[in-house]
Amino acid sequence: MSEMIPMSLKVPRTPAASAVGCDWRVTSGKPLVVKSPIDGRVLAEIATATPRDVESVIASATEAFKIWRIVPAPRRCEFVRRVGEKLRERKADLAALVSLEAGKITQEALGEVQEMIDICDFAVGLSRQLYGLTMASERPLHRMYEQWHPLGPVGVITAFNFPVAVWSWNSTLAAVCGDTVIWKPSSETPLTAVAVTKIAASVMEGTGFEAVFNLVVGKGSVVGDRMLNDERLPLISATGSTRVGREVAKSVAARFGRSILELGGNNAIIVMDDANLELAVRAVLFAAVGTAGQRCTSLRRLIVHRAIADKVVDRLVDAYKQVPIGDPLVKGTLMGPLVTKQAVKDMLAAIVTAKEQGGTVVTGGEVLDQAGNFVEPTIVRIDPKADIVQEETFAPILYVLEADDLEDAIAIQNGVRQGLSSAIFTDSLRSAERFLSATGSDCGIANVNIGTSGAEIGGAFGGEKETGGGREAGSDAWKTYMRRQTNTINWGDDLPLAQGITFG
Numbered sequence: 001m002s003e004m005i006p007m008s009l010k011v012p013r014t015p016a017a018s019a020v021g022c023d024w025r026v027t028s029g030k031p032l033v034v035k036s037p038i039d040g041r042v043l044a045e046i047a048t049a050t051p052r053d054v055e056s057v058i059a060s061a062t063e064a065f066k067i068w069r070i071v072p073a074p075r076r077c078e079f080v081r082r083v084g085e086k087l088r089e090r091k092a093d094l095a096a097l098v099s100l101e102a103g104k105i106t107q108e109a110l111g112e113v114q115e116m117i118d119i120c121d122f123a124v125g126l127s128r129q130l131y132g133l134t135m136a137s138e139r140p141l142h143r144m145y146e147q148w149h150p151l152g153p154v155g156v157i158t159a160f161n162f163p164v165a166v167w168s169w170n171s172t173l174a175a176v177c178g179d180t181v182i183w184k185p186s187s188e189t190p191l192t193a194v195a196v197t198k199i200a201a202s203v204m205e206g207t208g209f210e211a212v213f214n215l216v217v218g219k220g221s222v223v224g225d226r227m228l229n230d231e232r233l234p235l236i237s238a239t240g241s242t243r244v245g246r247e248v249a250k251s252v253a254a255r256f257g258r259s260i261l262e263l264g265g266n267n268a269i270i271v272m273d274d275a276n277l278e279l280a281v282r283a284v285l286f287a288a289v290g291t292a293g294q295r296c297t298s299l300r301r302l303i304v305h306r307a308i309a310d311k312v313v314d315r316l317v318d319a320y321k322q323v324p325i326g327d328p329l330v331k332g333t334l335m336g337p338l339v340t341k342q343a344v345k346d347m348l349a350a351i352v353t354a355k356e357q358g359g360t361v362v363t364g365g366e367v368l369d370q371a372g373n374f375v376e377p378t379i380v381r382i383d384p385k386a387d388i389v390q391e392e393t394f395a396p397i398l399y400v401l402e403a404d405d406l407e408d409a410i411a412i413q414n415g416v417r418q419g420l421s422s423a424i425f426t427d428s429l430r431s432a433e434r435f436l437s438a439t440g441s442d443c444g445i446a447n448v449n450i451g452t453s454g455a456e457i458g459g460a461f462g463g464e465k466e467t468g469g470g471r472e473a474g475s476d477a478w479k480t481y482m483r484r485q486t487n488t489i490n491w492g493d494d495l496p497l498a499q500g501i502t503f504g
Contacts, residue, residue, distance in 0.1 A: 023210070029053070029218060034191055037103040037337040038327055039371040046190050049218035054226045057214050061153040061180040062232045064211035069150035069178040071209075077127030079212070080172050082203045084120025087113060087196075094164070094195060096329070101189045102163050103336040103373070105328040108291055116168035116196075119457045119473060123172035126478055130177065138499075141492025148482040150178025151258075155227040157238040157248075160339050161294045161394075163189035164196050166262070169461070169472040170237045170481075171200075175212055177481040182214045182233070184224055188339055190217045220244075231255050235481065238262070239296070242418070242466045249468075260480055261468025262461075265296045265420035266392040267443075267452040268413040270435070271312055272406065273305040275425035276449070281315045283425070283451035284398075289323055289335050289377045290453055293396030294343075297421040297445070297453045300392055303384075303409045306402045313381065313400055317363045320377050325368065337373040338395060344373050347395035350388060351378060354399070357386040364396075384412045392418065406431050414442045420463030421445040421452035444471075 029048035036043050049057075068076070087094065095109035104112065132147040154174045158166045163185065171181040185193035193215055200213040216223050227233055228251035237260035238248045245263040252259040269287065271280050287299035304312050328336030338344050344367060351365050364378030377396035382389065384401040403409035413422055422443040424435040432448045434440055444463035445455065455461050460475035462468070471477045497503060 029222075032187055032190060032217065034101065034188075036100050037339050037373045038100065038329075043100060044191055046194070046217055049216045049223050051222060051226065054216055054218070054223055057182055057216050058153065058227075058230055058232055060211045061182050061214050064209065065150070065153050065178075065180045068175075068180055068209055068212055071178070073127040073130055073176060073178065076178065077124045077176050079203060079207070079209065080120050080127075080175055081124045083172070083200050084117050084124070086199045086203060087116050087120065090199060091117070094192070097192050097195055098163060098189075099328045099336070101191050102160055103328055103339060104291055105333050105336050106331070109328070112162060112165045115165040115457060119165075119168045119172050122457050122474060123176045126173065127176045130478065130482070132484075137488065139490075139496045141494070142488055142490050142496075144486070144488045146484055146486045148177075148479065148484055151481055151483050152234040153180045153182060153232060154481060155182050155184070155230075155233045155236040157184045157224060157227070157236065157240070158186060158193075159239045159296075160186040160188035161291060161296065162239070163192040166239050166472070167193070167196065169457070170260070171213060173473075173478050174235075174481045177478055179235075179481055180212050180214070182216060182227065184216050184218070184220075184227060187217075187219065193217065225251075228252055229255065231257070234258060234483075235260070237470070237472065242468075245466075245468050258480065259468075260462075260470035260472060262296060262463075262470050262472065263468040264392045264418045264466055265298065265452075265463065266300050266390075266416050266418035267297055267421040268301040268303055268416075269299055269422070269452060270303045270403070270406075270409040270413060270424040270426075271305065271308070272409070272424065272426040272428065272431055273307045274427045274431075275308075276427060277308070277312065277315065279449060280425040281312070281319055283423070283449075284316060285319050285323075287423075287451035287453045288398040289320070289396050292335050292338055292375075293377070294339060294394050295453055297455065298394075298396075299398060299452050301389060301399050301401055301413070301416075303401045303403050303412050305409070306404055309400070309402045313362060313379065316379060316398075316400075320363050320379060323377060325374055325376070326370075335377060335396070338375060339373065341373060343395060344375060346393055347375055347378075347397060350391070350393040350395070350397055351380070354380045354382055354386070354388045354397075357388050358383055359386065359388070359399070362400075384415070390416050406434060410435065410440055417466040418463065419443045419465040420467040421447075421455075423447040423450060423452050425449055443467075 098109035137144040197215040359382035364376035368374040458474040460471040462471040
């Protein structure tokens, strides 16, 4: 299968564990064997970084920041714009690599690469909108305002399920804001990281700013831990499990650093008895089955008004049975494999637990008898109070929960520890507004008559509670990558103090 990787996107012939711009650094670190979840074949081997490599990359990014931060933002955006153009040129090749390495179907892989292109465009526009505020001073002949300065080298730790898009959310905004970036990708998907870094390096080569975009491939205990504990990295953006997020938050906070955390979702859709069921079923299908249930915004819990629960389940079972499962590179496939054999085991274990807690599997639940990590998407009807509903399994398991009314449905939705994405299907304006109110959904994302997946880059992405509270991409998320400074200028001849204080 490795011969399917476009030549220009392949790993350098000498396995490289780290890259400072165009400088691919050879290391003696233990090789990382990269296998495709489609059929288990080896795609490549990459030598992992050593502690010395990590130190070298951090030092280079720190030095590069000193000159990058003084480049005007509209000038910095020109480099990001060119990265976006290169990504656009290589969209199909990059998407094929995402499919091979992460198992996404072609349409979703193309969508992920398009997301990188879109966020480059967003960042270019943002470069002229890094606004501060001017405030009225209470002291005469004084001017007071705030401005934003570059923060420093930013560490970006990404997960396998969006192997390139999450890097772009962080790196493009950080670069426009004047920061340099160090990327630690998932050990399941390092090849896409190498390919994207090569593309960014081709833009930066010869500019004097080669060390703006940097890469370190390696184990969390070697690479990740050093990034978390290094005071030269004022911000760490981490995507992963809640367990990993706790460690990130603890380590970074201990040195008074900042963190952006995108953790567990356990997302829910509420379907009321006045909903357009055709619309709802289509949305549920993509949200629960898309990316084989391995999105942070994948649908885990379907909360249905009791009066229509049987009807909704029957429609979903029929839809699930028509989902083509198989090689994600084959046209027409709607669901590819899980990322690893362990993910398959975790899914089967969750199904067993759900049954033990009173759940009934109404469709799916089996492993497909073929090479690769392929499973059947699964629907389980279960009591909302079952403990398993509190847990998020990164697999296509959908728990169907029944609710008596809107208030009951909202209580069930909010009754978990996570709070990323949520949605309601209803034709009632009152119900929709109630869901979006301060006493409605407690999630960072709340939608009406669309699913939980497919967020646009124009809106800030992130969630509450155990989801971590981080925000990336649109809106004013750029402020996280900068430091705020309040300035007061006295242009008079006296020295009045605030609050009317007199001294001396």
